[in-house]
Amino acid sequence: MIVYEDGRPMASYPVSTSKYGTGDTMGSYKTPLGHFTLCQKIGSGAPSGMVFKDTKPTGEILLPNAFGRDPIVTRIFWLKGKESCNRNAYKRCIYIHGTPEERSLGHPKSYGCIRISSSDAIRLDESVGQGTEVEIIQKSLSRL
Numbered sequence: 001m002i003v004y005e006d007g008r009p010m011a012s013y014p015v016s017t018s019k020y021g022t023g024d025t026m027g028s029y030k031t032p033l034g035h036f037t038l039c040q041k042i043g044s045g046a047p048s049g050m051v052f053k054d055t056k057p058t059g060e061i062l063l064p065n066a067f068g069r070d071p072i073v074t075r076i077f078w079l080k081g082k083e084s085c086n087r088n089a090y091k092r093c094i095y096i097h098g099t100p101e102e103r104s105l106g107h108p109k110s111y112g113c114i115r116i117s118s119s120d121a122i123r124l125d126e127s128v129g130q131g132t133e134v135e136i137i138q139k140s141l142s143r144l
Contacts, residue, residue: 001096001116003127011127014105015096016115021108022138024081024088029111031136032086032094038132039090042076044125048118049073049100064102064118072113074098075121079134086136096134097121 003011023030042055051060052072062073077096081089096114098121099105105117114136116124 001114003124011123013116013120013124016099016101016105016107016109018110018112019108020112024086024092026088026092031110031112031114032081032089032092033136033138034086035082036079036086036089036134036136037082038077038096038128038130038134039080040076040078041125041128041130042078043074046074048122049098052076052097062100064100066100070099070101072097073100073121074118075125077124077128096124 001013001015002009018029018031020029022033024032043050043052043057046057047061049061049063050073051058051062055076062069075098079089079094081087092112094112096116098118099115101109101115102117105115
């Protein structure tokens with residue numbers, strides 16, 4: 001993932017997208033493509049590794065690569081699709097979010113969301129605001 005400000009790249013983060021490919025069909029577990037708006041930021045100020053269930057902090061903290069666990073952690077950036085090809089993203093709860101599965105970043109392993117490390121989720125939270133425009137494309141950073 002690359003974060004741009006005024007057309008200039010400001011930061012980049014390794015991510016993991018869906019192991020089921022791309023798309024926006026309800027129940028598909030695929031990552032939708034296209035243009036989105038970051039419509040809600042959840043978890044600002046929560047400790048790194050805070051587990052979220054139904055967008056609420058549980059009080060449990062997980063370290064990176066905690067064995068056998070793969071919940072949403074640290075921060076949630078809820079996306080709303082702006083095109084017909086991603087109109088279901090909000091209802092599908094497609095997020096950019098922290099993951100304890102940091103060893104899988106760079107490989108398709110998610111169930112539709114964009115996963116990032118907890119430390120990167122905190123940095124992203126500090127640098128983007130609600131209403132930020134997001135574009136999800138099907139290219140690796142090495143091909144940009």
